[in-house]
Amino acid sequence: MPVNPELVGRVFPATAPYLVGREKVREFARAVFADDAQHHDPAAAQALGYADVVAPPTFAMVVQDLTLQQLLAEPDSGIELSRVLHAEQRFRYSRPIVAGDELTAQLTVSGIRTIGGNAMVTSDAEVTDAAGAHVVTATSVLLVGEGES
Known part of the structure; x- marks a missing residue:
């Protein structure tokens, strides 16, 4: 089954809150x-003005993964995990994660591009804090290979 082009524009429900733990960051x-x-x-993080340890920039993938699991579980997606490669990742931060x-x-599928029978699925996960303020937008591009005919 090919990737469903009707995924473009689909917005998934917000994930349950994820509490960032100090040991997880470490x-x-x-x-x-x-x-x-x-x-x-x-103490080093506080000296820089942060309340606690600062997560490396790619830590946002931990939270984004929860949204990608929603996409992969979508019955009409046409995306089979065994045919997926993570092709690209970008982050746009408003502030660091601590x-x-x-x-x-919350995940939105922002585009699908077909290349030689394969599909490039782009999605954006908008990550917000408990006050609803933007923290980071994590953009992933998944390369979905052709399935067996």
Whole structure:
């Protein structure tokens, strides 16, 4: 089944709030080799004006993944996980993510482009804090390969 072109413009329900934990930030920072003290030491982060440790920029993927799971679970999407490659990722931040943030995300499918029988599915996850203020827009492009005929 090909990717459903009617996905373009589809907006998914907001995710349940995700509470950013200090240890999760530290674990993620270690995993991506983000060695700056602000990612590990609350005092270093506070000296920079933050309430707690600062997540590396790619941490937004943790929250965005919750929205992508909604897309992948959509029965009429035509997207089968075994045929998906994560082709591109971009972030547009209003402010950094810090431990203690309670984040919610909402996904919109913003485009589908067909290339040689494959589909490039672009989606934007708008991540907001508990007050509803924008934190980051995480844009992903998924390459969905042709299925078996």
